[in-house]
Amino acid sequence: MDNSLQIVNTNREMQEWANKIRACRSSSISVRAWCRENNVPISSFYAWDWVKRIPSCNGIKNN
Numbered sequence: 001m002d003n004s005l006q007i008v009n010t011n012r013e014m015q016e017w018a019n020k021i022r023a024c025r026s027s028s029i030s031v032r033a034w035c036r037e038n039n040v041p042i043s044s045f046y047a048w049d050w051v052k053r054i055p056s057c058n059g060i061k062n063n
Helices: 003-026 032-038 042-053
Strands: none
Touching: 003 032, 003 042, 032 042
């Protein structure tokens, strides 16, 4: 796969996860309940939440 295409795909995936994390954090339910309702593995949620916080990997604002 072309390196630029990989970067685009990674950025898209990071943006999708940033949106999921933002939606979860702004909801009035627990992370566990939100993940269950949205068919998101809780381990994936926390893994992406951690990745999103790493400045060198972060092209997305941590709202």
